[in-house]
Amino acid sequence: MRIRVRWKGPLFLTGAVFLPLVIGAVTPQIVDRARLFAVELASPLFKLQDRTLLFIKEKAAYFLDIPRLKRENASLRLAVDALKREGVEMEELRQEKRRLEKLLNLKNMSAPAGVAARVIARDSSPWVQYVVIDKGVRDGIRENTALLSNGGLVGKVVSASRSASRAILLIDSESRVSVLDQRTRDVGLVEGSEAQILKMTYLDRNAKIEVGDMVVSSGLGGVYPKGLPVGKIQMVGEEEPGGEFKYAIVAPFAVFSQLEEVLCVMQSTEN
Amino acid sequence: MRNAVDRKLILALLCVIWAELSIVPFAAVRGARPDLFFVFLVFYAFSVDWRRIVGIAFCLGLAKDLMTNLAFGIETASYAAGAMVLHAIAVRLDREKKWVRLASLFACSWASLAAGSMLLVTINQAYGASPFLFSKAFQAALYTTAAGGILAPAFDRWLKPLLTGSKQYELF
Numbered sequence: 001m002r003i004r005v006r007w008k009g010p011l012f013l014t015g016a017v018f019l020p021l022v023i024g025a026v027t028p029q030i031v032d033r034a035r036l037f038a039v040e041l042a043s044p045l046f047k048l049q050d051r052t053l054l055f056i057k058e059k060a061a062y063f064l065d066i067p068r069l070k071r072e073n074a075s076l077r078l079a080v081d082a083l084k085r086e087g088v089e090m091e092e093l094r095q096e097k098r099r100l101e102k103l104l105n106l107k108n109m110s111a112p113a114g115v116a117a118r119v120i121a122r123d124s125s126p127w128v129q130y131v132v133i134d135k136g137v138r139d140g141i142r143e144n145t146a147l148l149s150n151g152g153l154v155g156k157v158v159s160a161s162r163s164a165s166r167a168i169l170l171i172d173s174e175s176r177v178s179v180l181d182q183r184t185r186d187v188g189l190v191e192g193s194e195a196q197i198l199k200m201t202y203l204d205r206n207a208k209i210e211v212g213d214m215v216v217s218s219g220l221g222g223v224y225p226k227g228l229p230v231g232k233i234q235m236v237g238e239e240e241p242g243g244e245f246k247y248a249i250v251a252p253f254a255v256f257s258q259l260e261e262v263l264c265v266m267q268s269t270e271n
Numbered sequence: 272m273r274n275a276v277d278r279k280l281i282l283a284l285l286c287v288i289w290a291e292l293s294i295v296p297f298a299a300v301r302g303a304r305p306d307l308f309f310v311f312l313v314f315y316a317f318s319v320d321w322r323r324i325v326g327i328a329f330c331l332g333l334a335k336d337l338m339t340n341l342a343f344g345i346e347t348a349s350y351a352a353g354a355m356v357l358h359a360i361a362v363r364l365d366r367e368k369k370w371v372r373l374a375s376l377f378a379c380s381w382a383s384l385a386a387g388s389m390l391l392v393t394i395n396q397a398y399g400a401s402p403f404l405f406s407k408a409f410q411a412a413l414y415t416t417a418a419g420g421i422l423a424p425a426f427d428r429w430l431k432p433l434l435t436g437s438k439q440y441e442l443f
Contacts (some may be wrong), residue, residue: 013351016329016351017329017338017347018344019342019344020333020344020347021342021344021345021348021390022344022346023343023344024342024344025342028343031343034337035337035340037336038337042338045289046293049293086353099287121296122297122299122339123296123337123340124291124292124295124335124339124341125301125335125340125341125346126299126302126304126384126407126411127387127388127391128339128341130339130340130341154357157302158340168340173395174395193301193403196301196302196402250338257299
């Protein structure tokens, strides 16, 4: 008696399930292009949704704030008068600075060029920490453009389409930033983790870092400008007892769950 | 009648895809977020046709793979794995009971997330097999079940009258 084994169905199913994984591994460029196309395609919808939410938020805040705004308006009028007087003094000082710079033959040290962008979408996967911003190649955004928020460093752009870009956040497991302790100048590497905290690794055993020290980007690697605040040291420990390296847990300054706007820094000041 | 049902189902699916890719990420609590695709899949398996869900899960996974930055194919594989669990449950259990639906939603979403976590750890060395990854999967499955408890009645109210009307019963 022959035993009939049903193998075509399960085999087809297994092949179909693993086919995208194989495609992703063999042709990452095609997958990346397809993803950029998907972001480009979806970005108008994301932008529309973002604008609608912003409009509703603004209108609600406006109506709720009217009494407070009236009080604030009166005090601001007084402040404006004082600022006008200060403005005149500032203009005098600016002209004086220009004259002195010319005199000392100093170069004009300008801040890195930046473009403000809105976060229009977040990654829908529970395993990764990426966002989509509403600025792309058209606005001068390129791969590795650093992103800042009010609190400090947020992440960097990994791919840019014409009008939108995808960016990796510092708390993603694949994120790495070279940093230094602002007080002791000890250099380390800040890595993201699944627990959404930052871990500073490769710290020398003799490093004198302490809880509460501020961590800033070191500028090494040329992606992130030097001196951008990253976070504060929360805990210091040893990778292995008596080992070569120490590690530190860093509490980031940026509030990643409430990220709405970011500043895209076009070039590294280090370069 | 059948066309009206299909149109409503497609519209519901499009709404779910839009909400899953744009709104749900903002509802994350400590990294865990509900998965509306599974809420829809459970509704579809229990109220429409359980035979098609692996195919639908495959397509939804592909859509998510295109919009995420994870290694391509992980979402597709994990959704298909979850749908297979759901398929096995839907065939064997009483599809009319609400607690069975919620338990199935938890089981398939947890199976999917656990399969995804394992694939992720295997493929990408940046993700160590940390307990956070698996506890997040468990939290997300719970969150999905809670979201399903709220959304499933809405799906039922909106789509079930049409579905019931379109069914044909053999009386003899």
